[in-house]
Amino acid sequence: MSGIDRKEFERVAEQGLRPANGVAVQVQGAERRFGERTVLSTLNLDIRPGEFVAIVGKSGCGKSTLLRLLAGLDEADGGALSINGKPVRGLDDDTRIMFQDARLLPWKKVVENVALGLPGKKWAVWEAARKALAQVGLADRAGEWPTRLSGGQRQRVALARALVHRPRLLLLDEPLGALDALTRIEMQRLIEQLWREHGFTAVLVTHDVGEAVALADRIVLIEDGRIALDQRVELPRPRSRGDAAYAALEGRVLDRLLTVQALNARNQVRGKVVAIRSDEVLSEVEIEVVSADGRRDSVISTLTTRNLREHPLEVGAEVVAVFKSNEVALALPR
């Protein structure tokens, strides 16, 4: 069995242990504009049933916009979005979304918040709501007012409120963003455990690359309205943050995110690598640039040798040199 086949085999075997509740998500050439501003442009994304995908990217790149399109809360200006082959048109019963703020109704008890909108006989609805609360570890808080709960507990209630509808697609818009570090890790474990038990497809928007590595099968980076990186996370679960492979992957995605941010600076030129000098720690890349008036010049970008190994360059390669106040950053042209 080849390396790739073995990994695919393991992935399927791992999925085989989970209920097959998740839906397939397909985004083809999605576009979203707000006035003059194009936020998403010809964005393509395929998500397999039951997959856990994390979406990262700099602030304002369109992560929440994509989630809102998937949730049917907003409409694309172009392209197509479908769930299990059916075009997304408005809210879908199989899809639930969770936000940074739990959005509980303060005048309703915890259990009533969870039961809200659930069809069926009253006793069955309450039974289902209590069961969902038990799954998030809050069975004993069912009769409380939401204001009596901590931020983490309120997010657990929000999670129970989503789960009670047995979603096949769970959209998570930075749901742990306002929590302290320990509660955050606890919640990440809970989300992972529930994802494994329920088998839904999960799409998580997060600013925390560590969180993306902890939870996702794939990390997708959005830049300039498109997907700039689609990184598979092959680490076994549950994942340990102390692990070297975990840290290396987190570093790689962060490096890419920072490069993308550098690329968004205005003062950038294209050039050709003419020399590379490296030692153990640092590398100098000399780039020849041709200015608008035809003048040839060379600039030197200093980067870590580790970074260079991860994004290998050769003499003769075309690169984009980004000038900042006191340094030149490098990126590959698109």
Ligand SMILES: Nc1ncnc2c1ncn2[C@@H]1O[C@H](COP(=O)(O)OP(=O)(O)OP(=O)(O)O)[C@@H](O)[C@H]1O
């Ligand atoms: N309803 C709207 N009307 C006008 N502009 C909007 C609207 N919704 C989003 N935008 C703009 O679209 C861009 C992307 O917003 P979005 O919330 O998707 O970004 P994001 O990547 O989720 O950002 P953050 O990480 O800061 O939450 C922003 O510039 C935002 O101002």
